[in-house]
Amino acid sequence: MKKSLFAVCTAVALLALFAGASLAAATIPNFSGKWTWKNEAGDTFTINLTQKNDIIKGSHEATAENGAKVDSSKGEISIYGKYVDGAFLVEFRSFASDTKGRAMMRLENKGKSLLWQLVNYPEGEYYIPQGNVYMKKVAK
Numbered sequence: 001m002k003k004s005l006f007a008v009c010t011a012v013a014l015l016a017l018f019a020g021a022s023l024a025a026a027t028i029p030n031f032s033g034k035w036t037w038k039n040e041a042g043d044t045f046t047i048n049l050t051q052k053n054d055i056i057k058g059s060h061e062a063t064a065e066n067g068a069k070v071d072s073s074k075g076e077i078s079i080y081g082k083y084v085d086g087a088f089l090v091e092f093r094s095f096a097s098d099t100k101g102r103a104m105m106r107l108e109n110k111g112k113s114l115l116w117q118l119v120n121y122p123e124g125e126y127y128i129p130q131g132n133v134y135m136k137k138v139a140k
Helices: 002-026
Strands: 033-038 044-052 055-064 069-072 079-084 087-094 099-108 113-120 132-137
Touching: 033 113, 044 132, 055 087
Parallel strands: none
Antiparallel strands: 033 044, 033 132, 044 055, 055 069, 055 079, 079 087, 087 099, 099 113, 113 132
């Protein structure tokens, strides 16, 4: 009797654990895809993101001065982070200066916009835009 009660309790605990884990993963919005931004001066910023649960990674390309200045990872992983309190906190590497910075990414407008906000600026030269950058998802 004690063994069967223990087995039932263990099964219930495992089910609760797995259900909780899948519910937690289900509440994280999907950031995967290509996101882009362009300002009036012609500066651009594009990120390609791949998300698996609460981990995200991706590549970037930023241009300034009508494309004369380029900061591109050329498809190499340059963005990596974790989902915390409603946003991804990421570390990125600027290829213009080979230095790292940090940013926060959050989906807004029912997932139609991605807010990219620099938290720690990389040292040296970089062309990733400063301030609040609202990026649009590129259709496949």
